[in-house]
Amino acid sequence: MTASRPRLELHSAVLDAPDARELAAFYRRLLGWETRQDEPDWVTLRAPGGGAGLSFQTESAYVRPVWPAGPGDPQMSVHLDIAVDDLAVAGAHAEAAGATLAGFQPQDDVRVYLDPAGHPFCLFLAE
Template identity: 80%
Template sequence: MTDLPRMSLSGIVLGAPDARELAAFYRRLLGWDVTQDEPDWVKLVPPGGGPGLSFQTEAVYVRPTWPAGPGDQQMMIHLDIEVDDLDAAGAHAAAAGATLAGFQPQDDVRVYLDPAGHPFCLFLAD
């Protein structure tokens, strides 16, 4: 596949009812820096470089349901976050404003919901 144009993932965008509010949550959670801050768009980047995480205000936002059932708004994306201590990371996530999801599909993973309802998973490194 040598004929492919050069492409690199520069970020992931999460929709939210309030971009700044959700960005503030992820800034508390991850400790990343803000590189763009507009009324309806905020971008965070990790200190060591790599793809960023952006937030866009959506005029009509429907909170996803975890896990989704028939007719429920399904998640469009979820984030996997590797941690070295599941209990400490979970306590930090809750203190930052996350909610532990009622359904936990695996013993070694913790599913949390951010303030806009996007699920994210904390998991232990192998």
């Protein structure tokens, strides 16, 4: 007997941070997304065109990941891939929003940045 699969829809990815509102403000500047929920320890952003969003939660025991991680370093558990038309222009925008270019860049056609809480995200050329 085959059971039918229930309706499942990805709502959002959640990033921990020392301050949910501060990290959400960075991604709001970076992506231009709208705030849908704003509580002291929880913020959700949504793209104006719909789709899955990003949520942020304050975690008092947050440990900043290390990129790239070495032995004994806190590992990144997730990163965001963001398609762009121009790496230089998008990179300048990311830095103006508060991102830091990572010291280690593993690919020529991708730029790794760190958000203010240390989460890596990649800008890559859209196909």
